[in-house]
Amino acid sequence: MATFLSSKTAATAIARSAIQHSLRRPLSFAGSRVSVSSFRRSSPPTSSLRLGFSQQGGLQSITVTRAMSSSVQAASDPAQLKSAKDDIKELLRTKFCHPILVRLGWHDSGTYDKTIQEWPQRGGANGSLRFEIELKHGANAGLVNALKLVQPIKDKYAGITYADLFQLASATAIEEAGGPKIPMKYGRVDVTTPEQCPPEGRLPDAGPPSPADHLRKVFYRMGLNDKEIVALSGAHTLGRSRPERSGWGKPETKYTKDGPGAPGGQSWTAQWLKFDNSYFKDIKERRDEDLLVLPTDAVLFEDPSFKVYAEKYAEDQDAFFKDYAEAHAKLSNLGAKFEPPEVNLGYVYGLGYLTGLSPFQVNSSAASAANLKRVSLAPTKMKRKGAPVPCLEREEEVGQNKKAKRLTNEFVAKSEIGDITGATAQEEVKVAKRGEFGGSILTDRAFSDLPLSQPTLKALDEMGFKTMTEIQARAIPLLLEGRDVIGAAQTGSGKTLAFLVPAIEMMHFARCLPRNGTKIIVISPTRELAMQTHAVAKSLLKHHTQTLGLAVGGVPIGKEAQQLVKGVNLLVATPGRLLDHPKKTKNFIYKNLECLIIDEADRMLGLNFKDEMGEILKRLPMKRHTILFSATQSTEVFEFAKLSFKKKAEENDAAQPKPVYIGVDDKKPKATVSGLKQYCCIVESEEKFLALYKFLKKQRSKKTVVFFSTRQAVKFYSELLGYINMECFHMDGTQKQSARNSNLRGFTQAKSGILLCTDVAARGIDIPSVDWVVQYDAPREPEMYIHRVGRTARGEGGQGKALLFLLTQELTFLSCLKEAKVSVITQKIDISKTLHLQSLLEKIVGDNYYLCQSAKNAYKTCIEAYNSHQIKSVFNVHTLNLKGVAKSFCFSSPPKVNVNLESRPSITRNRRERNRSLHGMSFTNPYGNMGVNNRQFVR
Numbered sequence: 001m002a003t004f005l006s007s008k009t010a011a012t013a014i015a016r017s018a019i020q021h022s023l024r025r026p027l028s029f030a031g032s033r034v035s036v037s038s039f040r041r042s043s044p045p046t047s048s049l050r051l052g053f054s055q056q057g058g059l060q061s062i063t064v065t066r067a068m069s070s071s072v073q074a075a076s077d078p079a080q081l082k083s084a085k086d087d088i089k090e091l092l093r094t095k096f097c098h099p100i101l102v103r104l105g106w107h108d109s110g111t112y113d114k115t116i117q118e119w120p121q122r123g124g125a126n127g128s129l130r131f132e133i134e135l136k137h138g139a140n141a142g143l144v145n146a147l148k149l150v151q152p153i154k155d156k157y158a159g160i161t162y163a164d165l166f167q168l169a170s171a172t173a174i175e176e177a178g179g180p181k182i183p184m185k186y187g188r189v190d191v192t193t194p195e196q197c198p199p200e201g202r203l204p205d206a207g208p209p210s211p212a213d214h215l216r217k218v219f220y221r222m223g224l225n226d227k228e229i230v231a232l233s234g235a236h237t238l239g240r241s242r243p244e245r246s247g248w249g250k251p252e253t254k255y256t257k258d259g260p261g262a263p264g265g266q267s268w269t270a271q272w273l274k275f276d277n278s279y280f281k282d283i284k285e286r287r288d289e290d291l292l293v294l295p296t297d298a299v300l301f302e303d304p305s306f307k308v309y310a311e312k313y314a315e316d317q318d319a320f321f322k323d324y325a326e327a328h329a330k331l332s333n334l335g336a337k338f339e340p341p342e343v344n345l346g347y348v349y350g351l352g353y354l355t356g357l358s359p360f361q362v363n364s365s366a367a368s369a370a371n372l373k374r375v376s377l378a379p380t381k382m383k384r385k386g387a388p389v390p391c392l393e394r395e396e397e398v399g400q401n402k403k404a405k406r407l408t409n410e411f412v413a414k415s416e417i418g419d420i421t422g423a424t425a426q427e428e429v430k431v432a433k434r435g436e437f438g439g440s441i442l443t444d445r446a447f448s449d450l451p452l453s454q455p456t457l458k459a460l461d462e463m464g465f466k467t468m469t470e471i472q473a474r475a476i477p478l479l480l481e482g483r484d485v486i487g488a489a490q491t492g493s494g495k496t497l498a499f500l501v502p503a504i505e506m507m508h509f510a511r512c513l514p515r516n517g518t519k520i521i522v523i524s525p526t527r528e529l530a531m532q533t534h535a536v537a538k539s540l541l542k543h544h545t546q547t548l549g550l551a552v553g554g555v556p557i558g559k560e561a562q563q564l565v566k567g568v569n570l571l572v573a574t575p576g577r578l579l580d581h582p583k584k585t586k587n588f589i590y591k592n593l594e595c596l597i598i599d600e601a602d603r604m605l606g607l608n609f610k611d612e613m614g615e616i617l618k619r620l621p622m623k624r625h626t627i628l629f630s631a632t633q634s635t636e637v638f639e640f641a642k643l644s645f646k647k648k649a650e651e652n653d654a655a656q657p658k659p660v661y662i663g664v665d666d667k668k669p670k671a672t673v674s675g676l677k678q679y680c681c682i683v684e685s686e687e688k689f690l691a692l693y694k695f696l697k698k699q700r701s702k703k704t705v706v707f708f709s710t711r712q713a714v715k716f717y718s719e720l721l722g723y724i725n726m727e728c729f730h731m732d733g734t735q736k737q738s739a740r741n742s743n744l745r746g747f748t749q750a751k752s753g754i755l756l757c758t759d760v761a762a763r764g765i766d767i768p769s770v771d772w773v774v775q776y777d778a779p780r781e782p783e784m785y786i787h788r789v790g791r792t793a794r795g796e797g798g799q800g801k802a803l804l805f806l807l808t809q810e811l812t813f814l815s816c817l818k819e820a821k822v823s824v825i826t827q828k829i830d831i832s833k834t835l836h837l838q839s840l841l842e843k844i845v846g847d848n849y850y851l852c853q854s855a856k857n858a859y860k861t862c863i864e865a866y867n868s869h870q871i872k873s874v875f876n877v878h879t880l881n882l883k884g885v886a887k888s889f890c891f892s893s894p895p896k897v898n899v900n901l902e903s904r905p906s907i908t909r910n911r912r913e914r915n916r917s918l919h920g921m922s923f924t925n926p927y928g929n930m931g932v933n934n935r936q937f938v939r
């Protein structure tokens with residue numbers, strides 16, 4: 001176990017007094033070690049701090065001058081920056097001071113307070129850390145040594161500001177330690193007097209009572225989010241903590257006993273001069289006593305929202321590097337004033353040529369011609385260092401940096417606001433004519449060009465499918481060759497046929513008979529999706545002799561068992577029921593299984609299904625093909641694929657062909673289909689239901705699916721809408737299967753209508769002609785958003801629209817969407833003429849006992865669901881206006897209910913912790929241990 005130290009205070013006091021002691025000594029500037037500058041000083045020396053060195057190189061004295069107090073410090077000279085970078089590299093090579101230089105840059109910029117407009121009061125990267133008063137802040141203990149190291153470089157290059165030098169040194173240290181290239185820009189202006197330093201207390205504490213809250217408080221103040229907190233914390237992969245400085249860490253460990261650099265301290269990682277993702281791996285494992293884990297490090301794997309990123313970075317170094325580089329660049333700009341100002345930024349920003357580290361390519365001829373004028377910055381592809389799954393063969397560049405740049409709130413503020421309910425049919429026609437709406441998903445390749453059997457070709461023809469979609473054209477030939485495939489393609493792009501056609505061919509050419517048992521299993525996350533896949537398979541098998549079966553919960557198991565005993569060659573199943581059969585159905589033969597297809601693989605291999613999938617995988621024969629399909633992919637899918645495929649390759653022979661990743665849309669700028677128009681409506685809680693009502697009323701002639709976060713909300717709103725003469729279908733996971741089926745069937749067959757549902761209908765369901773997908777409650781994560789909106793604009797030429805409701809404080813969710821390559825247009829819904837309905841609604845609910853109970857349940861669970869939202873930084877239960885929320889459930893004031901704010905993820909996590917030993921399925925052991933699991937997520 002790594003240690004948690006708490007003897008901080010005393011040591012900090014010692015450190016402080018040591019610094020203070022030295023600060024009291026008189027000035028004796030000793031620049032004797034600094035070589036004579038090759039640059040002529042273009043301005044008087046700007047340093048306000050002078051350092052004195054003892055013969056041993058230790059600090060002797062510091063003093064502060066105020067010579068520049070009245071003038072504004074000019075920004076850095078690019079040519080000097082380039083030279084200074086070389087000097088920093090040399091310094092790193094000789095002193096091994098990478099970590100402390102990183103800490104120097106971060107402590108200069110990390111004082112930024114986004115709520116303060118004025119520079120330099122807002123703090124941030126402005127060089128203020130060179131002043132004694134700031135160096136004396138407890139959090140900066142020891143950083144005087146970093147200043148001492150860079151001061152000679154500062155002295156050599158008068159044309160560089162401290163602010164730039166600190167950030168240049170930090171970014172260079174990361175790169176030289178093997179980290180990512182950081183897209184830096186330069187031109188920061190320095191503060192000039194100690195009075196301009198920020199107050200003490202703006203940097204994080206390593207051992208606060210509530211580490212997650214503390215980190216959020218500090219980093220949110222800087223305008224950084226959870227992902228950035230986790231990524232930046234990864235800088236602790238470098239360096240050591242020293243009790244005599246910060247009070248944290250051991251005096252020495254086996255990793256720090258003999259240097260490099262001055263020995264001592266406790267590091268977070270074994271190779272603390274190498275920038276990689278071992279910080280996350282080590283904290284996760286916590287196996288080594290000699291490695292440090294501060295409370296603020298540990299919380300990255302404890303807080304559910306931080307954990308998502310910490311886990312990801314522990315698994316995927318490329319993902320860490322990418323996010324770190326972005327976050328570091330952002331950190332280094334916090335609060336900075338850049339000069340020349342905006343018009344000349346190209347000159348300053350375009351230091352790609354200068355530092356060789358920017359991912360932006362400067363148009364160099366323009367740069368030299370226009371010199372100080374803005375130059376165009378064309379983004380170039382950042383080459384990834386390796387595939388996320390080394391054992392996968394790339395059909396094309398796998399897992400590229402897909403995520404687009406962050407959407408800022410500014411975007412929202414600037415975006416055109418119209419009233420969505422007023423969108424006319426003419427406008428829609430105009431858009432459609434421009435050809436921007438509803439592109440073709442079909443290629444020019446015909447199914448008949450493939451070596452498919454006659455019965456399959458005949459069935460395809462009868463189903464009306466002649467040419468293939470892209471995922472079909474790319475996946476089917478490879479699957480026919482017997483390759484294992486991970487397929488990713490947008491919602492509604494025909495993935496079902498892409499895996500079913502080759503599966504059926506496999507059975508056909510193997511001449512499977514019922515007595516051979518189950519040769520192919522397709523696993524789906526929901527019963528409805530399994531039934532739908534079963535229906536497509538049934539049509540495809542129309543002229544074949546092979547047998548088909550369905551195993552889903554909610555229906556009597558007996559009939560299914562009889563069928564299985566007779567022999568089902570292709571079985572479509574949900575995981576819970578699939579697990580029941582081997583236990584309860586004696587003669588269910590699955591030992592001959594040849595192919596396992598996991599639809600919606602990212603969901604199936606995610607946390608919710610981990611236990612069931614572990615159990616299933618453990619029972620199935622290992623010698624089989626594995627096919628994984630989904631519209632969104634996750635690290636889990638790749639990790640699973642990597643391990644299970646690798647294991648299989650080991651067990652079989654070395655010549656085993658590698659599995660193939662097919663990412664049809666990886667290079668596309670959008671994650672959603674071109675036929676989809678997406679809107680977002682920003683509302684206050686109290687207006688939310690009125691806005692929905694107004695919307696549904698206006699779109700009465702359309703077919704609309706509305707997603708809610710809880711089944712209680714689905715129940716209440718469908719009852720309420722029924723009361724006010726707006727009948728709707730409703731579907732959630734706890735309804736009886738017969739009710740689920742009839743609601744889905746009813747809505748599918750209807751020309752217009754409303755379906756209220758939970759995420760049980762978010763994935764895979766193929767309902768024809770849905771016009772609108774409304775997300776009344778925001779989704780758990782961007783991936784869920786993509787699946788939900790995928791219920792419209794499906795198939796060839798499919799068109800549809802999506803509307804997301806967000807509360808004002810949830811706006812930053814748009815940045816998460818932007819990162820997932822989803823852009824939405826902000827719209828408004830004018831409810832001014834609907835406001836009077838509120839009192840009427842309150843009366844309806846108040847007068848009806850059952851409706852009132854239903855509203856209370858919905859209100860309670862809605863708050864609980866909000867509390868367990870995955871993206872805590874955006875969906876923070878404490879920011880909810882409860883009075884407004886109550887209004888949206890038709891209460892005049894918040895009802896008295898017992899709200900359980902223990903988060904759902906933590907309940908699930910606790911249960912998982914308890915259950916872990918039962919299954920042993922992990923991504924290092926995708927086949928799991930022997931054991932019994934009675935828990936059924938989906939039956």
Ligand code: HEM
Pocket residue numbers: 098099100102103106141142204205206207215232233235236238239240241242243245246247248294296
């Ligand atoms: C998340 C909140 C953070 C806390 C509570 C924290 C705390 C600390 C502490 C206590 C030390 C030991 C200092 C010493 O004794 O010399 C340290 C060192 C360090 N910190 Fe942080 N830190 C945080 C975030 C960051 C960030 C965001 C970065 C950079 C992006 C960073 C980079 C470093 C480095 C590189 C060192 C090693 C310095 C050396 O070896 O001299 N830290 N941090």
Ligand SMILES: Nc1ncnc2c1ncn2[C@@H]1O[C@H](COP(=O)(O)OP(=O)(O)OP(=O)(O)O)[C@@H](O)[C@H]1O
Pocket residue numbers: 442464465466467468469472489490491492493494495496497630631763764765766790794795796
């Ligand atoms: N080759 C084809 N030609 C015409 N239509 C097709 C073709 N292949 C599939 N489709 C139609 O496209 C629609 C979407 O197909 P499918 O349900 O397989 O999508 P999907 O990619 O699995 O979507 P999701 O990710 O939402 O599960 C269906 O209505 C299907 O009939």
